[in-house]
Amino acid sequence: MSIRYTFGGDEHLFIECSEEMSLEAFFTSLSMATGVRESGIKGVTEICPANASFQIKFNPDIIHPDDILREVKSIEGAASKAEPVIKTRIVEIPVFYNDPWTHETLMRFRERHQDPAGTDLDYAARINNFGSVDDFVAAHSGSPWFVSMVGFVAGLPFMYQMVERQRQIQVPKYLRPRTDTPRLTVGHGGCFGCIYSVRGAGGYQMFGITPMPIFDPTQTTSYLRDFMVFFRPGDIVKFKPTGRDAYDQAVEDVDKGRFAPPIREVSFDLREFQKDIDGYNATLEGMLNGH
Known part of the structure; x- marks a missing residue:
């Protein structure tokens, strides 16, 4: 158009x-x-x-x-x-998938969901033709996500999966919105991923939770002292699955001011990305890991 x-x-x-x-x-x-x-x-x-x-x-x-x-x-x-080239950054976000807090919340609101008998992860894996929840988590965390918008709720990023359209995860929102969503829930609605910056109502499917604050109006979080909102449009996000012990350790590190999200400055070229999506993503991830 x-x-x-x-x-x-x-x-x-x-x-x-x-x-x-x-x-x-x-x-x-x-x-x-x-x-x-x-x-x-x-x-x-x-x-x-x-x-x-x-x-x-x-x-x-x-x-x-x-x-x-x-x-x-x-x-x-x-x-x-x-030229479709931007100077941006890639950041690694730890995610505790299938955590107890989003699980407790989603079970409280099953009557508002398309599949009351299962969980949000079960439903998302099934309708996207994955054989198991583990396979779905591997796909969700296996490719980077592009932050296309920040807002609606203060600091909340909308993220677009950086794969071919036919491979993009798509999951409808709840039939009726919840009145509660844990802070820092990693969610999904339609083709967009998000991270709930604050606790509140919401309708996106809930896959897990991150220990990393992304909005702090008090600006006391160590990496948010310069600006209360972490994300900005153009950021590239790579999710890293983590277990309960690593999640708890990260929460403690945040509280003590020693948590530092891995970030690398990168140049993103849309044309080069479109030529070889998986190869370009691997290069981005290599930059994040210092390769």
Whole structure:
């Protein structure tokens, strides 16, 4: 589809780059949002990127809606010629799959689920044609995930699995949302993974939990002292399955200020990724492990 522009009230311009999510649509959205930010258009007060779109808030007393529309459309032309390469980072996130806390929660809400007789992991493995939950966990943690959006709830990342479309894990949300989800639950809805940054309501399937805080408004967590939100769009996430002992140790390390998530700065080239997805992912993982 061609890029669609829509005004929201007197102060917002919504730019929809695609009706469906893809890394190509994300790169178009990110490139345009970056172009708007770098252009310094007078009157722009906020830019909010999403999976395949972004929204601009502007002051109509400073810039007329027709003028901002014209400015952004000119940036669209430049963005279409930009190389699909970004400087970003890859981070390893430990996950305790099939943990007792999400298990207790999902059992409390079975009447809201498509498969009341099983668990979220059982259901996800079955409908994605995996032979076992272990096979499903291996697939979930075996490839990296691209953070395409942060928000909806403060600090919550939406993540897109970096494999061919036919291999992407897809699981519908609960039939009715839960009123409770443990903080730091690793969830999935549709084609998107997420990590619940805070405890609260939710409808995504629950696969496990991470010991690593990703949102801290007090900024007392050692690696969140500079900014309360850990993730940013463009981050690449690699999940690392962990057991109860390692989970407990990580929680203790976080509490004592000695937990440091493995992070490497990388350059991501969409064209090279598309040429050899598994090979490119292996290279990224090698960078994370220092190879």
